[in-house]
Structure formats: C-alpha cells, structure tokens
Amino acid sequence: MATEASVNYDRTKELKQFDDTKTGVKGLVDSGILNVPKIFIRPAEDLAADELNSSQKTIEVPVIDLSNIGDSIRRKEIVNEVKIASGEWGFFQVINHGIPLSVLDEMIEGLRLFNEQDLELKKEMYSRDSAKKVKFHSNFDLYTSKTADWRDTLQLTFLDSDPDPSQMPPVCRKSTMEYFKHIKRLGDALFELLSEALGLQPDHLNSIGCSKGCSIVTHYYPPCPQPELTLGVRKHADAGILTVLLQNHMGGLQVLHDSQWFDVHPTRGGLVINVGDLLQVLSNNKFKSVKHRAISSHVGPRISVACFFSGHASLLDKPFGPIKKLISEANPPRYEEFLLKEYFAKFFASSLDSKPPIDYYKL
Ligand SMILES: O=C(O)CCC(=O)C(=O)O
Numbered sequence: 001m002a003t004e005a006s007v008n009y010d011r012t013k014e015l016k017q018f019d020d021t022k023t024g025v026k027g028l029v030d031s032g033i034l035n036v037p038k039i040f041i042r043p044a045e046d047l048a049a050d051e052l053n054s055s056q057k058t059i060e061v062p063v064i065d066l067s068n069i070g071d072s073i074r075r076k077e078i079v080n081e082v083k084i085a086s087g088e089w090g091f092f093q094v095i096n097h098g099i100p101l102s103v104l105d106e107m108i109e110g111l112r113l114f115n116e117q118d119l120e121l122k123k124e125m126y127s128r129d130s131a132k133k134v135k136f137h138s139n140f141d142l143y144t145s146k147t148a149d150w151r152d153t154l155q156l157t158f159l160d161s162d163p164d165p166s167q168m169p170p171v172c173r174k175s176t177m178e179y180f181k182h183i184k185r186l187g188d189a190l191f192e193l194l195s196e197a198l199g200l201q202p203d204h205l206n207s208i209g210c211s212k213g214c215s216i217v218t219h220y221y222p223p224c225p226q227p228e229l230t231l232g233v234r235k236h237a238d239a240g241i242l243t244v245l246l247q248n249h250m251g252g253l254q255v256l257h258d259s260q261w262f263d264v265h266p267t268r269g270g271l272v273i274n275v276g277d278l279l280q281v282l283s284n285n286k287f288k289s290v291k292h293r294a295i296s297s298h299v300g301p302r303i304s305v306a307c308f309f310s311g312h313a314s315l316l317d318k319p320f321g322p323i324k325k326l327i328s329e330a331n332p333p334r335y336e337e338f339l340l341k342e343y344f345a346k347f348f349a350s351s352l353d354s355k356p357p358i359d360y361y362k363l
Pocket residue numbers: 217219233238245247253292293294304305306
C-alpha cells in the first residue's frame with residue numbers, strides 16, 4: 001500500500017538533484033546533513049537479512065604470504081593455498097607481494113587529496129560519459145539501482161593502453177602512475193599462480209590476455225551520519241576476471257562465505273584479491289566469484305582502490321568461455337561461449353543489484 005511518504009517521494013527527481021550537485025556523497029556530508037537522504041536507504045528486507053547473516057566467526061579470509069615465491073618448494077605451497085582460497089572463498093589477501101609500502105600509502109594519500117580538494121575542481125571532472133577514460137562520479141548505476149551507495153568514485157579505465165599521465169588528476173598523477181606500474185607486475189604474477197592452481201602452464205591466463213587491460217576504480221567512503229541505514233557498496237560479485245584491492249585502515253569490506261558475512265580485516269601492506277565472474281567462467285566453476293559489500297561507518301573516510309583486470313580490449317570480439325583444457329566428459333562446460341562485448345554491454349546497462357550477466361550464459 002502506498003504510504004503518504006512514498007506518494008510524496010519522487011525518486012528520479014531526488015537522484016537528479018543529487019547528481020546535479022556534481023559533488024557526490026562527500027558534498028552531502030560537507031553540507032552538514034544529519035540524516036541519510038532517502039535515495040540511499042536500504043529496503044527493510046535487506047536490513048532484516050543482515051540479522052540472519054551475522055554470527056560468531058572462528059575462521060578468517062585466507063592470507064597468503066608470497067615471500068620466496070621463486071623457491072620451487074615454497075611456490076608449490078603457495079599455488080596450493082591459492083587453489084584452496086580461490087575454490088572455497090573466492091577471496092584472499094596477499095602479503096609480501098613486492099609492492100613497497102610507500103607506493104601503497106602514497107596511492108591512498110593521493111586519493112584522499114583528490115577527494116578532499118576544492119569541490120569546484122572535482123566538479124570539473126564529474127561525468128557519466130562512458131567514452132571518458134578518467135572521470136569522477138558517485139554511483140555508476142545511480143539511475144538503475146534500487147538504492148544508491150554511500151561512496152564516490154574516481155575511475156581510470158585502460159583496456160587497450162597504459163595510462164596516459166596527462167589525463168590523470170594532477171593531485172594524484174604521480175602516485176597513480178607508480179601504483180599502476182606495480183599492480184600490472186603483480187597481476188602477471190597472480191595470473192601465473194592462478195594458472196598453475198588450475199593445473200595449466202604458468203603463462204596460460206596471461207597468454208590469453210587476462211592481465212592486459214584494467215580499470216583502476218578508486219572509492220572514497222565518507223563518514224555516514226546513519227550507517228545502519230545504508231551501505232558503502234551493496235552486495236555484488238565483480239564482473240571482471242580478477243580484482244586486486246587496496247584498502248586503507250578503516251575496514252568495512254565483508255565477504256559472503258557459507259551464507260555469513262566475514263570481515264576482510266585490513267592488513268598493513270596487504271592487498272585483497274578476489275575472483276571475478278569471468279574467472280569463474282574461465283575456470284569452469286573451479287574458482288568461485290563471491291558476493292561482497294562494504295558497510296558504512298560513522299567514522300571515515302574509508303578509501304579503497306580496486307584494480308579490475310578484465311582482459312585486453314582485443315578480447316571483446318572473440319568468443320569467451322571455459323578453458324578447453326579444463327573440460328572433459330566428467331567436467332562438462334558450465335557456460336556457453338559468449339562475446340565479452342555483449343557481456344559488458346549487459347553489465348553497464350544494469351545495476352550492481354540486478355541479475356549478473358554471467359547468469360545469461362549458464363548451461
Ligand atoms: O571498497 C571496497 O572495499 C570494495 C569495492 C568493491 O567491491 C568494488 O568496487 O567492486
């Protein structure tokens with residue numbers, strides 16, 4: 001039954017008003033709001049589901065130490081840990097991955113400066129233009145989702161080239177270029193481990209272009225006056241191949257495991273790795289792409305940097321599906337082949353809370 005409040009609520013108008021400010025969630029917080037606007041409030045059934053999914057946890061998201069990865073005995077152990085974590089959790093953290101702490105800290109600091117700079121400067125970069133490789137906005141799916149998330153995003157997409165420094169916001173240009181260089185190298189190393197964990201040659205995933213082409217999507221989660229009513233990011237699985245995530249010390253990321261939410265505790269110097277839907281497809285369900293979310297908090301900001309490896313742009317027109325070597329009579333394909341171009345078109349036309357595009361290709 002429509003209540004007086006719902007009759008008087010013009011969601012589209014409120015979304016547009018928020019979008020037109022071009023200053024995102026941080027702009028709202030800076031204006032001194034004390035209540036979360038309705039466009040961000042989660043439906044009552046979502047809030048109730050949280051009660052069911054919270055209980056005492058005695059296990060933790062796996063942490064994998066990559067030191068001595070060149071040692072053949074240690075490497076076998078690491079590959080085995082990656083195999084178990086990718087198959088059971090779809091999530092793990094890596095430590096001693098070779099990226100200096102200063103590079104991680106400077107990346108986070110550059111983003112803090114970007115988000116906390118003069119609002120007028122940020123406004124100039126605010127855009128929803130899909131052709132723009134570098135843009136700032138809040139909620140890529142603002143107009144298609146049921147609930148907006150309490151976060152702002154600076155997105156840097158490079159599917160067919162390396163980043164162009166001249167396109168980067170000056171305040172975080174140097175730190176982002178440096179981070180990108182390191183993350184590409186780590187991506188290659190992770191895809192080698194994942195290939196081995198699937199029983200393939202180490203270069204298999206890299207040779208099909210998995211580590212080429214990535215988007216660096218950075219998030220700024222301002223403090224929230226009523227964190228119990230909204231989320232930093234709704235429950236979703238990542239649509240790409242693999243995500244490497246750097247988070248600051250605030251915490252808030254949670255992963256759904258055995259129908260329960262587990263915190264992914266920030267580990268100093270650690271990076272969170274998660275299997276995306278496309279790696280679940282490539283692995284023919286040997287690896288799991290799992291749902292995760294970020295909760296909001298009275299304190300902040302929380303800052304995170306997701307590097308989405310989604311394959312080189314040249315893969316967009318080629319058939320994509322489970323790796324042939326992983327298919328047998330006993331292990332038939334779980335997905336039909338599809339074009340990544342169509343897959344991503346579906347993803348960008350929908351919202352994080354709608355049917356994931358891989359569901360269209362399940363056999
Ligand atoms: O900020 C985080 O910790 C999670 C971000 C995330 O899941 C995403 O951007 O897909």
